[in-house]
Amino acid sequence: MATDIYESRESQVRSYSKNWPASFEKASGAYQYTEHGTRYLDFFSGAGALNYGHNHPELRDLIVDYVANDGVTHSLDMKTPAKRRFLETFERIILEPRNLDYKVMFPGPTGTNTVEAALKLARKVTGRQHILSFTNAFHGMTLGALSVTGNSMKRRGAGIPLTNSSKIPYDDYFDGDIPDFIWLEKVLEDSGSGVDKPAAVIVETVQGEGGLNAARLSWLKALADLLRRHQILLIVDDVQAGCGRTGRFFSFEEAGIHPDIVCVSKSISGYGLPMALTLFRRELDVWEGGEHNGTFRGNNLAFVTAARALELFWSDDAFQNELAGKIDELAEGLAKITEHVNGATVRGRGFLTGICFPDADTAGKVAAEAYKRNLLLETSGPKDEVIKIMPPLTISSEDLHKGVAIIEDAVLAATGQSDEPSRLRAPH
Ligand code: PMP
Numbered sequence: 001m002a003t004d005i006y007e008s009r010e011s012q013v014r015s016y017s018k019n020w021p022a023s024f025e026k027a028s029g030a031y032q033y034t035e036h037g038t039r040y041l042d043f044f045s046g047a048g049a050l051n052y053g054h055n056h057p058e059l060r061d062l063i064v065d066y067v068a069n070d071g072v073t074h075s076l077d078m079k080t081p082a083k084r085r086f087l088e089t090f091e092r093i094i095l096e097p098r099n100l101d102y103k104v105m106f107p108g109p110t111g112t113n114t115v116e117a118a119l120k121l122a123r124k125v126t127g128r129q130h131i132l133s134f135t136n137a138f139h140g141m142t143l144g145a146l147s148v149t150g151n152s153m154k155r156r157g158a159g160i161p162l163t164n165s166s167k168i169p170y171d172d173y174f175d176g177d178i179p180d181f182i183w184l185e186k187v188l189e190d191s192g193s194g195v196d197k198p199a200a201v202i203v204e205t206v207q208g209e210g211g212l213n214a215a216r217l218s219w220l221k222a223l224a225d226l227l228r229r230h231q232i233l234l235i236v237d238d239v240q241a242g243c244g245r246t247g248r249f250f251s252f253e254e255a256g257i258h259p260d261i262v263c264v265s266k267s268i269s270g271y272g273l274p275m276a277l278t279l280f281r282r283e284l285d286v287w288e289g290g291e292h293n294g295t296f297r298g299n300n301l302a303f304v305t306a307a308r309a310l311e312l313f314w315s316d317d318a319f320q321n322e323l324a325g326k327i328d329e330l331a332e333g334l335a336k337i338t339e340h341v342n343g344a345t346v347r348g349r350g351f352l353t354g355i356c357f358p359d360a361d362t363a364g365k366v367a368a369e370a371y372k373r374n375l376l377l378e379t380s381g382p383k384d385e386v387i388k389i390m391p392p393l394t395i396s397s398e399d400l401h402k403g404v405a406i407i408e409d410a411v412l413a414a415t416g417q418s419d420e421p422s423r424l425r426a427p428h
Helices: 005-011 055-067 083-096 111-126 143-147 154-158 182-189 217-229 302-314 319-337 361-372 395-412
Strands: 025-030 031-034 039-042 104-106 131-134 166-170 200-203 233-237 261-263 277-281 343-347 353-356 378-380 386-390
Touching: 039 395, 055 302, 083 302, 083 353, 111 131, 111 143, 111 200, 111 233, 111 261, 131 261, 143 353, 182 217, 200 217, 277 386, 302 319, 319 343, 319 353, 319 395, 353 361, 361 386, 361 395
Parallel strands: 131 166, 131 200, 200 233, 233 261
Antiparallel strands: 025 031, 031 039, 104 277, 261 277, 343 353, 353 386, 378 386
């Protein structure tokens, strides 16, 4: 075999390519194709950056036309028609119908960039340093975002103390035995508690990397109410759960809360292009010009596809309603699969979902068996004990069922029950 350039040259830091050694050359909708033409069904969706599937034809053609016309590609924060159209479309289709008067900041191209901007802004607005985040949270890999992340391996990577933040229990951390906000409420009201009043609390409505824990809507509402009473800012990190992943455009809509700051990235471009937004209440716009900047804040190809994706999928309720049906179908399929394994449970919300196995090693085995059957899905959770299921939101019912049947086969194989009859495949 020829020298493997990845082994010989690329850093060991890579991870996905170690579990999925195939070389993917082409992609369309819910499928990726290797160099040798083998087809894989994609229930990974670029970790949530490909909510509308790979290479949506209309978005692809817009990029081709834009480039062929010498449209500006890179623009820092200068004005371009592509950026104007994105801002106007975002205001018209997303903000105004939801009564959200957010200012829009372009913080740099990635999820961790929007989290850093949110933390900085919360500290600047309140004049306080401390940020609270939740057990098993994941917010990104730069130092500020890592400081509010839970995972100990990722935190160790920082190589320095991660300070000015503390962890508080996420919903159901104590299995419902202890009232949810008993500690937070008490220390905020007790001037002798020794706990500095935080600038903000940052939360994911569903913990995508931390094990697909989904906060109850009532818990989110109670959190928002508590923070408002104490003038602490609420930051929702919607980097993974947003852009339709849980069923509505923002994952917090169903809870009826209005966060002070919202972090958006991953699927906002609609095409897998780097792009992020930090949204905040108009009164919080205390930045000085250039106080937070970055070379790649003006990705015009992303502006072009993002504006059109909003028009295609969010200008009325049709897409959301169709998605709701598929969310039910997926939940039903996963519930049936859990019947094969004692103690297995369905986690998450919407199309940000998964199955947690009582034996932590099972999830990795299921993902490996799924890969053997040409299905891509990854694991999640502090012990990688959960299989994470993120089909494109645009997937057909037929492909959704195909994927669920493969997951069932993979679970049976991984748990040594390959002779068990499938509950999901039609009898031959
Ligand atoms: N926040 C959340 C909730 C995420 O899931 C992620 C990425 N998995 C990030 C932030 C960081 O995004 P990025 O990898 O683009 O920096």
